[in-house]
Amino acid sequence: MTTNSVARRVAQKEIGLFFSSPVAWLFLASFAAVTLFLFFWVESFFARNIADIRPLFEWMPILLIFLCAAVTMRMWSEERRSGTLEHVLTQPISLWHFVIGKFLACFTLLLLALISTLPLPITVALLANLDWGPVIGGYIAATLLGATYLAIGLFVSARTNNPIVSMIGTVALCAILYVLGSATLTGFFDDRTGEILRLLGSGARFESITRGVIDLRDLFYYISLSAGFLVMNVYVLESERWASNTSSNRHRYWRAITALLLGNLVVANVWLGQLPNLRMDMTEGRLFSISQSTNDFLDELQEPLLIRGYFSSKTHPLLAPLVPQLRDLLQEYGLAGQGRVRVEFIDPADFPEMEQEANDRYGISARPFQVADRHQSSLVNAYFNVLVRYGSEHQSLGFADLIEVRTAPNAPAEVLLRNPEYDITHAIKKVLFDYRMGGNLFDGIENPVEFIGYVSADSLLPEALLAYKKAIIPQLELAARNSQGKFSVRFIEPEARNAAIASSISEEWGFKPMVTSPGDTEQFFFYLTLADSRQVVQLPTENFNPTAFRLLLDAGLKRFAPGFTKIVALSVPHVDPQMAQFQMGGPTFSNLEGMIIKDYSIRPEDLSDGGVSPEADILAVVAPHKLDEQSIFAIDQFLMRGGTVILVTSPFTAEFSGGQLRLQDWDSGLQQWLQHNGINIQKTLVLDEQNASFHAPVTRQSGDHEFRDIQILDYPYFVDLRTPGLATKHAVTENLPQVTMAWASPISVAPSSDKRTTPLLRSSNQSWLSNSMDITPNVDANGLRNLSPPPPDNSAVDSLPVTASRNLGVVVEGRFESFFADGDFPHHVPKSAGHEHPLPVASARGLLKRSPESARIVLYASNDFMDDQILNSIVAASGTQYLGPLELFMNTLDWALQDEQLLEIRSRGHFNRTLPPMERRGQLIIEYFNYGLALLWLLALALISWLKSILQRRHYAQGLSL
DSSP states (O other): OOOOHHHHHHHHHHHHHHSSSSHHHHHHHHHHHHHIIIIIIISSSHHHHBBBOOHHHHHHHHHHHHHHHHHHHHTHHHHHHHHHHHHHHHHHSOHHHHHHHHHHHHHHHHHHHTTTTHHHHHHHHEEEEEHHHHHHHHHHHHHHHHHHHHHHHHHHHOOSSHHHHHHHOOOOOOHHHHHTTSSHTTSSHHHHHHHHHHHHHHHHHHHHHHHTOOOOHHHHHHHHHHHHHHHHHHHHHHHHTTTTTTOOOHHHHHHHHHHHHHHHHHHHHHHTTTTTOOOEESSTTTSSSOOHHHHHHHTTSSSSSEEEEEEEEEETTTTTTHHHHHHHHHHHHHTTTTSSSEEEOOOOOGGGHHHOOOHSSSSSOEEEEEEOOOOOEEEEEEEEEEEEEEETEEEEEOOOHEEEEETTTTEEEEEOOOOOOOOOHHHHHHHHHHTTOOGGGGGOOOOOOOEEEEEEGGGGGGGGHHHHHHHHHHHHHHHHHHTTTSEEEEEOHHHHHHHHHHHHHHHHOOOOOOOTTTOOOOOHHHHHEEEESSSSEEOOOOOOOGGGGHHHHHHHHHHOOOOTTTTTEEOOOOOHHHHHHHHHOSSSOOEEEHHHHHHHEEEEGGGHHHHHHHSSSEEEEESSOSOOOOHHHHHHHHHTTTTTEEEOSSEEEEEEEEEEEEEEEOOOOOOHHHHHHHHHEOSEEESSSEEEEEEEEEEEEETTTTEEEEEEEEEEEEEOTTSSOOOOSTTTTTOOOOOEEEEEOOOEEESSSEEEEEEEEEEEEEEEOOOOOOSSSEEOOOOSSSTTOTTTOOOBBBTBSSOOOOOEEEEEEOOBBBTTTTOOOOOOOOOOOOOOOOOOOOOOOOOOOBBBTEEEEEEEOSTTTOOHHHHHHHHHHBBBBBOOOHHHHHHHHHTTTTTTHHHHHHTTTTOOOOOOOOHHHHHHHHHHHHHHHHHHHHHHHHHHHOOOOOOOOHHHHHHHHH
């Protein structure tokens, strides 16, 4: 009898014994039911609204402990208790054949249990866009971890004759192995010790594979554990053959061989741990590997590039698991750089000199984190920073740049790496281009820049600020001497001149008087700014560290050097600060400006002077309001020069204040200009059955009484755009997961042989139109009364067509005719600083009447979908930081400015992972469908087992008759 046949027959026998009892079927059914219950109910799959099966694999290590313990508890203990183990020990066959046979039987049962969960990913894939990489990785991890648990269970079962003791021992040992590398235990230690524990424990490696990254080191870890416990299983059984009071050469031989095998497995794990680049990224878009665009940037390096990670050993427990992920990614940069990139990791607490350098030279400082458990609460100052240095240029990334925090109702906060490759590669691009500009920063500055310090008299300043002022003045004077006349310094005492200056800087820039501490009556000013003829940049002064001031000054001066970054001319409506405080006066876009300024230089554009800054690379006009002829002329001529104009506009805007929601007309002044270019924005609103939630004021009827309150509800005016509503073959939208358009209007574009139109955003086929100004939801016993879809008989509501898909965002490119080509055009009247009124000049010269082919108009028909208040409301409703509209706008800038490399990196991983809107009835159908599939699978196995037993009895009866 061959070795394979012995192991196979043992496996067949054990599987037959397992399925001959109804306990086996009950056990598999219970496993499937518990898995589905945890997935749909405990983890609230539909409430998460994300198309993944991560909750399944989060619970799988715990479920597998009990599954494997139950499967293996009788394997050897029952043999020992019934006395059949002596028969096995006396067979003239090596014992490892029996061990492998029993392991194969248990492994088969494990695979059947995992197969019973396959309806889950299949169902999710049918609902939305599922990334199969983490799914495949999750099942590989579950299979390997289960195999390890089975080997442990067999080893424990061989040591006892009591199945219950075997099960308890297996559960305890497997639980210790899992917890050893989990955050539950590593949080009690520093980062270095925690890293060692994560390498030893099975939990951290399981989480690594379930990301969709197959690392050879993780695979070998599980295989070596399984092999090690199987070897010890064979050794335990072999020692049963020995006399207890003797020791022979054979005994020493077995001990030596067993120790040697286990030692080799340990050494092999240590050796593999030192080898990088042994991983395969199976995620869609290769999320955990650097892209080709990043490799292209690294190929441009002429000097050594340093990437240094500052990570504290004692940090917040939610950040600790992210450090290995960031380290793996940074090491990928080192490998891709082929010797041109040096990657370092330091704990600043162990290197005081490097910590001092980080603080003084690079502006990197520790961030306080509050760490709390059931026993105590403490404050930890920890570093979580990445430095990118190339020559004399450097960029630093901190916690706010790398981390995204997601919150959900009745759930702990989730801390994730946001898009680390984009952030790191963008920093590399910036230092690379800055270094090419040369050593003198002022060579890239064309217009004179003035440092203006709005600082009170020395007698009014606190001692710390007075010392800071005296320390930075020599640095400013040195910069002025080296600037070739492009930099000057001036301090203004707001109180010394007159009240008009203090009032002016308060109204224009929000510079309010400061106090040393709450309750103090002595006020003072301390604001540092850089200004030229077009923009004002405020220098941060939070830390008041004189040694880091030159770093802040250089960072501010780079904003005035157009060679460093592309320039976006941005026109947004002016909202009075006092009105904005009460959320009145129109939409505001602070979040948008903050997002743009991370990658580009902003030129606030006043279109009323009839022109756009000649330095501008692109013009963005957001929520324009009553633009005059001068402003339209500026937009028209920028387009005629072959530029790209991004317009975010519609006929309405919403105002939410005092617990009331109001819709008001918002005249952009661009209607005739758009119609001249073949574009029309209808004066209606689009509502869609496919919509997002809104933290909205609701009018609720109860009897004869009317109540107003705030509810989170599905709001048809918040159009939920996803594939195919997002153009899949355009760089702007192909990798966007989802965009919510608030109070959007439909766009129609007239056909033209000179222009090409590409729809970017389209509502679903279940969308309809409304011209009602009443957008406040009214709720009664029948639901939302005034926001219901139109009747299904395709009749008209308010003379508007019923359900159809409509354009909400388009790109029109080609040759455009000037709006002013056939008539008089306005005078070009630039404003002059220091004059209250514009300086009159001659009429505009050189009117461009026709644009080149490169001219483009990108139009998004909503004033509010990027409004600060609306974004915050969506965050309140979903509990997750919502950046969809801002990502859409940034993708538009990247595409229009032909920065395809950063566009590719920014879009990596931004796939549509959200579930389509679904009623509770549909959710229950899906849940019960999965329960039914699991039940059918188990019934099929039971039927096969029953038929097999009938055939076996028939064959046995035929043998007796013969």
